[in-house]
Amino acid sequence: MNKLIRFQLSLMMFLEFFIWGGWFVTLGTFLGYNLNASDVQISTAFSTQSWGAIIAPFIIGLIADRFFNAERILGILHITGAILLYMMYISTDFAEFYPLVLAYMIAYMPTLALVNSVSFNQMKDPAKEFSFIRVFGTIGWIVAGLVISYLFYWDAPEARQDGMLKYTFLMVSIASAFLGLFSFTLPKTPPTADRSKKVSIVETLGLDALSLLKDRNFLMFFLASVLICIPLAFYYQNTNPFLSEIGVENPTGLMTIGQVSEVLFMLLLPFFFKRFGFKMTIIAGMLAWTVRYFLFAYGNSGELIFMLLTGIALHGICYDFFFVSGQIYTDFKAGSKYKSSAQGLITLATYGVGMLIGFYVAGLITNAYLTGDKMHDWETIWIYPAVFAFGIMLLFALFFKNEKIDKKDIEI
Known part of the structure; x- marks a missing residue:
C-alpha cells in the first residue's frame, strides 16, 4: 500500500468515527436540555442505532455488494447524512427530530461496513495492515470529544443551558459533507458479489x-x-x-x-x-x-x-x-x-x-x-x-x- 492510499484510508476512518462520536455521545444531554425530551423519548432516539443496524445488511448485502462501487455508496450516504444532520441542528422539538435521526442512522450504519470494505480491498495482508488504519477511527472519536469539551466548551453548564450542544450537529454535518465528497476520490472498490447468483x-x-x-x-x-x-x-x-x-x-x-x-x-x-x-x-x-x-x-x-x-x-x-x-x-x-x-x-x-x-x-x-x-x-x-x-x-x-x-x- 502506497503512502497516498494509506493517508486516504486513515483520513476516511478518522472522519467516519469523528462524525459518530461528535454527536452520539452528547445526544442524551442535547435532547434533555435542547428539546426537553423525556427519558423514554431519549431512549427512543438512541434505539435508532439499532434500527440502522438491522436495516444495514439489506443495503450492504442486496445493493452495495452487488451493484455499485463501495466508495460511491459511501459518498452518497455521507452527503445524505450531512443534510439530515443539518436538519437535526435546526430542529426545535422531539417530534421533528426523531424521524431525522432515524433516517440518519439508517444511512450511517451501512457506512461502518463500507469503510471496512474500501480498506480491505487495498490490503494484501489485512491482519497486519488493518489495525493501523482502524486506529485512526478511534482517534477521530477521541478528537471529537476533546473538541466539544476543550475547544468549544459546548458541554459546559452555561453552554448546555443556552442550548449550545446543537452545534455538535452542525460540526459533524460539515465533516459528513466533506467525507461524502472525499469518498469519491477513494480507491475504486467494485462490487464483489456475483449478480447472477x-x-x-x-x-x-x-x-x-x-x-x-x-x-x-x-x-x-x-x-x-x-x-x-x-x-x-x-x-x-x-x-x-x-x-x-x-x-x-x-x-x-x-x-x-x-x-x-x-x-x-x-x-x-x-x-x-x-x-x-x-x-x-x-x-x-x-x-x-x-x-x-x-x-x-x-x-x-x-x-x-x-x-x-x-x-x-x-x-x-x-x-x-x-x-x-x-x-x-x-x-x-x-x-x-x-x-x-x-x-x-x-x-x-x-x-x-x-x-x-x-x-x-x-x-x-x-x-x-x-x-x-x-x-x-x-x-x-x-x-x-x-x-x-x-x-x-x-x-x-x-x-x-x-x-x-x-x-x-x-x-x-
Whole structure:
C-alpha cells in the first residue's frame, strides 16, 4: 500500500468515527436540555442505532455488494447524512427530530461496513495492515470529544443551558459533507458479489448461521451477547447526561478516556486470551461492567471523582474483552462455511435486537427514578445494570464449558 492510499484510508476512518462520536455521545444531554425530551423519548432516539443496524445488511448485502462501487455508496450516504444532520441542528422539538435521526442512522450504519470494505480491498495482508488504519477511527472519536469539551466548551453548564450542544450537529454535518465528497476520490472498490447468483434474505442477514445455535456453548455465548447489550445501552444513553447532571466538568472530553482505554486493552487482549482462555476473558469483560456501574453509583464529582474516571477507563475491558473476544470466538466456531454469516448474525443480534431492548429498558428505568426537573436518582439507576451484568456473568460461568482455541485463531 502506497503512502497516498494509506493517508486516504486513515483520513476516511478518522472522519467516519469523528462524525459518530461528535454527536452520539452528547445526544442524551442535547435532547434533555435542547428539546426537553423525556427519558423514554431519549431512549427512543438512541434505539435508532439499532434500527440502522438491522436495516444495514439489506443495503450492504442486496445493493452495495452487488451493484455499485463501495466508495460511491459511501459518498452518497455521507452527503445524505450531512443534510439530515443539518436538519437535526435546526430542529426545535422531539417530534421533528426523531424521524431525522432515524433516517440518519439508517444511512450511517451501512457506512461502518463500507469503510471496512474500501480498506480491505487495498490490503494484501489485512491482519497486519488493518489495525493501523482502524486506529485512526478511534482517534477521530477521541478528537471529537476533546473538541466539544476543550475547544468549544459546548458541554459546559452555561453552554448546555443556552442550548449550545446543537452545534455538535452542525460540526459533524460539515465533516459528513466533506467525507461524502472525499469518498469519491477513494480507491475504486467494485462490487464483489456475483449478480447472477440469487441471494436470499436469510443469507443477507446471516440467519443461515442460526444452525450454530445447536451447539450449546455457542447458544450460551449468543444469549449472553444479546443480554449484555442491556447494560451496554445504559452506558451509551446515560453516561453523558449523568456526568453533566452531577456537575462533572468537561464530561464529553473525559469520556474519551474510554476510547484511549479501548486502544490499550486491545493490545493486551491477545496476551490475556492466550494466558487465560476465552471463557475467563469473557467473564472478565462482564465483571468489568458490574464494577463500572457500581463505581458510577457511588462516585461523585467531588472527592470520589476518581471512581467515575475509573469506571470510564474500564471501557476497554468492558468492550474489548467481551465483544472483540466474541468476534474471535464466533469466527472460530463458524468455520469457513458460516464465517461471514455468523459475524453478521452476531452484529444483528447485539447492535440490532440486543441494543434495541437495552435502550428501551434503560429509558424505562431512568424515567422511573426521575426525582425532579431533569434530576435523577442515579445511584439506584446504576445499580440495575450492575446487578444485571453480574447475573449474566454468573449464568455464563455456570453453563459455558471452556473451549481451547488455536493460537492461529486469536490474531487481533
